[in-house]
Amino acid sequence: MFRTLVSPRLLGLHVLTIGVLIGFILLGRWQLGVFEDSGKPHAATDPAPVGVETLAQVGGSMASEALSRRVTATGVYDAKLQLLVADRPPSTDAPGGNVARDEGFWVLTPLRLADGTLMPVVRGWVKTADDPAVAAIPGGQTSLSGRLRPAQGTDSVQGRAEGLPAGQVQTVSTGELLNLWQGEKLRYGFVVADPASGSLTAVKSSPPVVGGELTWRNLAYAANWWIFAGFAVFMWFHFVRDAVRGDKARRSTSPEMVLEG
Template sequence: MLRTLLAPRLVVLHLLVIGVLVSFTFLGRWQLGVFEASGAPRRAPDPAPVSVTELAQVGRHLTGAAISRQVTATGTYDAANQLLVADRVADVAAPGGRAAKGSGFWLLTPLRLADGTTIPVVRGWVATAADAAAAVPEGSVTVTGRLRPAEQTDDVMRNGNLPRGQVATVSTAELINTWPDARLRDGFVVMSAQEPPSRVTPVAAPPPTIGSGFNWKNLAYALQWWIFALFAVYMWFHFVRDDLRRRRKGEERPDSEPAEPAARAEV
């Protein structure tokens, strides 16, 4: 049997099937990868910044279209009411190339706008509450950043365990009580730039993304390639089996015809 399987004709068949299996398997995996990538969120168009007053309102939640939009806001910071959002990690390099590592604080400062309303601004990240960069600039500033929705308020008990001046979340509902004199717009701005410039470590704010449905055709193509691979194995099995049967029959056949019966002896 081994001699039959290693016959030149079958060796060529074995190599051909192996090549087909490898090729079809990789083609199927490639199509599967395309299918998986088709469902991943992709970056949405990022319009130019607009005034925060166009998207964030007093007493009304942000719409889905407003989330992660670039906005600008001009006003003056209320330094007396700045808060520290505890246990936050900076994932952007600090000015001067320093890497900001470990847990620290967001600087959450109310920005009073010209119309008397207030928008919370995350000005950046500091490692400690005593960091000199936490100082609030005086005078009018213009902030550019991304608008984010208010965070969940399921950390009320945790807030009670924090020192005065610190909070666990950026929640509009809680800030209304913390800043009772402010007409607070919903959401908050994660600052990316400020004029005059700021010295604090910026906080990352991802651009808006949109979901995209899976392209099921690519999954069908992947299955198709793998079915072809299985069919190649099926055909290989039949070719080899038929060849073995033919060889076995050839070995069972006598090498020569049986001899004629001996002639009767002459009387």
């Protein structure tokens, strides 16, 4: 039997079967990976920028389709109302890595639009509150672009919840800003300017994220490839079994066996 299994004709079959098995298993794993990746959240395609007035309302909330949308705005910065948002990394996304090392301040300056309403704008980020870039506020009519973000809750982050110096806040909360900028009509949310204003460090703000939709077709493809692999093993087994049986039959009917009998 061993001589039959290592015969040249069966050695080629063994090699071919192993190659087919590896190929089919890898193809099935690839289709399974495509299936798994299809369910993961991913960045949505960025629509064309629109005027911030169309998405950020006065005294209202923000529709889900407006979150992280690119917007444009034109107006005049109100330097007297500028604030610093404390204990912030240069990103609106969930911080990662060494958060303490990245802590600094968002420079929050309201932009007065043509209709007199205020749109809070994060012009950029600084490491220290006394950075000269904080006071370098563009004068006159200013046009900017950026991403629209929803207002934050006053207790949405951990940090110095109280005892902040004058001119600093913990979060970009529309309700808190209404108290600080009394008498003003304030639009909901805030814009993260891109590019940053002046020599400020740009604050990273990712595009909208949408949930993935599982492509069950790829899971079926993976199963098919693995079924093919099982069928290849089945065919190999039958070829080998038939070869062994045939060799046994030939040896039993060979002249040498007859003479010995």
